[in-house]
Amino acid sequence: MIDALSVSAPILLTDRGVLRVGGPQCEPFLQDLVSNDVTTLAASEARYAALLTPQGKILFDMIIIAIEEDGARGFLIDCARDQAADLAKRLGFYKLRAKVIIEDVSDRMAVLAYLDAAPQIDAIIVRDPRSELLGYRVYVAREHAPATQASIETYETRRVEAGVPRGGVDFEYGDAFPHEANLDQLNGIDFKKGCYVGQEVVSRMQHRGTARKRVVKVAFTGEAPPPGSEIKAGDALIGTMGSSAGGRGLALVRLDRLEEAKAAGVPFVACDASITSEG
Secondary structure (H helix, E strand, C coil): CCCHHHHHCCEECCCEEEEEEECCCHHHHHHCCECCCCCCCCCCCEEEEEEECCCCCEEEEEEEEEEEECCEEEEEEEEEHHHHHHHHHHHHHHHCCCCCEEEECCCCEEEEEECCCCCCCCCEEEECCCCHHHCEEEEEEHHHCCCCCCCHHHHHHHHHHHCCCCECCCECCCCCCCCCCCCCCCCCCCCCCCCCCCHHHHHHHHHHCCCCEEEEEEEEECCCCCCCCEEEECCEEEEEEEEEECCEEEEEEEHHHHHHHHHHCCCEEECCEEEEECC
8 A cells, every 4th residue: 555645755766777869860760779659759758668689579678758958859768777888888889870879877867756746846757658557757867856755665566556567577688578578568669660670570479469478467465475486386387476565566477377277276376475366
């Protein structure tokens, strides 16, 4: 249960980094790379997206925000803090001779979440594009971040409730397809845009419905199973646990095995906890 005070207070997301992408060719540059459409983004609007391998697996997931600075169009990329330098390097690899500037501003810009209403402060404020339950994301100079903040546990409880996976915990970068991490359900893929890295694989999975695994919401009794714990139905391996908060969690499961176990009435167990699928 989240109280009203905690959802109205800012939450500093210390695990998030920020890149700034600018230059006269920054829009077509990003458009050719990521899984979502950035050309239709209005200023101060956000869109969830991923940069994939040519085989269609997620290397980086991110929230992309369109900004206007001195009359020029640019973007902020909100990504995992421990991936920011690698993402900047990977984008630089694709840049070639394009007129694009890529800058890691993670040390200067803070990422805040407001789970209730948008704050009335001088900052870049966007609606979280993945789920209305996650409220607003705010980008502000670190020295101007509010001193009074709610705990990160408040945000994690809401994220799990919303069914929004976290890379590196609920799915592995470089190993998961976008459908497995629910990007198709979290507004992270534009199936009508043109080519981007890994697009053919993603389109094929969408049209054929061939995703065998997905991150699903679960509930459990007892102590939260650590991330990576095996979920079994009898001797059958169903999947692995990811994030947990408030008696609920996210798990990456084999959908066919999950349905078979449910149909047979076989209980799910991870460590000593009894698991129930909410999907």
